[in-house]
Amino acid sequence: MTQKTTNNFEFNQYHLGIWYSTYRFIIATCLLVIFLFTNQRFNTDYHYPQLYLYTLMGYVSASAIQLISLKNVHFNISQQLPLLFLVDVIALSLLTLAVDGPNLQLSLLFVVTIFAASLLLNAKKALVITLIAVISVIYQLFLGSLFDFSSLNNIGNSAVLAFLFLVVYGSGQIAVKRFQLLENLNFSQSLELDRLQNLNRYILEQIEFGYLVLDENCHIVLSNPAACMLLGIPPLYGYDIYPLYKAQPDLFELLKFDQLQDGERFQFESQLSHYHMHIEVQKLMVPQQTLTLLVLQDASKLNQRVQQLKLAALGQLSASIAHEIRNPLAAIVQANELLGDSDQHQQATLSRMISKQTQRIDRIVQDTLNMVRNKETHPSQIHLGQFIPLLIQEDLSDIATQIQCKVQDKISIRFDEAQLRQVLINLIRNAIRHNSPEHSHIELNVYSHESNVRIDVRDFGRGVESKDLAYLFQPFFSTEITGTGLGLYLSHSFCEANQAKLGYVQQEQGACFRIECLRVA
Structure with a gap:
């Protein structure tokens, strides 16, 4: 048993001992008062009234002295408690003798004493107290008969009472083991909870972002050092529940607490802090209350990271464009060098090559412009049952016979x-290009799935190799020599801008690209 567990046990033992000492003092006092008021009328109930009176007076005095001692002397608790139960057994034995044998009231007091001893003392000391009680109840009748104090008429009741003492002792030991098991379990769980709390606190202290948790009354429930630094709040508030209007009045005045929406973002500046902050709101649903989490970031650092990401993306894009243009440009330069020394037939061939590579460069530039052009998205409700056939008729008329289309009725997004x-034009034309010669058509299926709408474009070609799956939607990735690798990237970006998802679905044969978005009723 660890030192902390031992100290916790002694602490509980001491407080239970105080409660038991108070109980026995009250019981002894009540018995004495009852005897003084009823002795004249019920004198025949007491076989030896003077012994009963003197025993009660001694019991009250001993209980008072032991209670005062236990309260004022906090050490040697394990030595003081056995004396309490020893005095109880002696006093109750004398009272039993004074009333000429066991009765219901005294028997119950005996049972309470033995059970309390089983709880507060170790097993050996509790067993000693129990055996003393058994001996005092059984053999006082034999002792009394020798001095003609009583007869052996109550020997049966005494034997039953002694057996009851042993049963109560056994039950008390079982209860003690259960209590110890529960206490050890509770102690281990409290250690684990304490460890997790310290770990959570350490993680919060190391995080760069500020976290501020508010309850329904707009009080700070939790904050980390980063939040305190950004808001100009003393670190003390990070560990206490404190009204926000006292800690950060500028933020309190800005917040319309009952109108905060989950995911809402806003900028904040305060006279208490020199930071310009970006704040994001998150609603936390916990049992019996709703908490609001404010995630705080230094706006200058956030803008710096955004600029770094933009520069990194620009560098990657520039390198990709340079790589894509270098190949057709090299072919144009080579064809141009050969053009002067070639005959008429070769010149025509080289001219076609130059024109083809020029068109390829133009297509790369045009696709790049489409990719980087920041066009606003204007979503509207589209009835797919009308939109899909019209799309095939207007934009895909040259390959309309190769499209097998199935659209469920009354589907809108x-x-x-x-x-x-x-x-859809990009996906369908890609599917036609990669379709197997043995199949004369591709499939375009539009259907509902739970609360979503799925648009599947499937061909029956070779599909996408597993090594290429991770690069499918990256710019300038293409398995075709003449491809720019921007079609799938643009399609993926357009879907994300409209809260939809474009993904690749593995098939036994061919490739299937799926658009999934919310259905509109």
């Missing part, structure tokens, strides 16, 4: 119409 048109 919210999507930017021009962007959805471009996404």
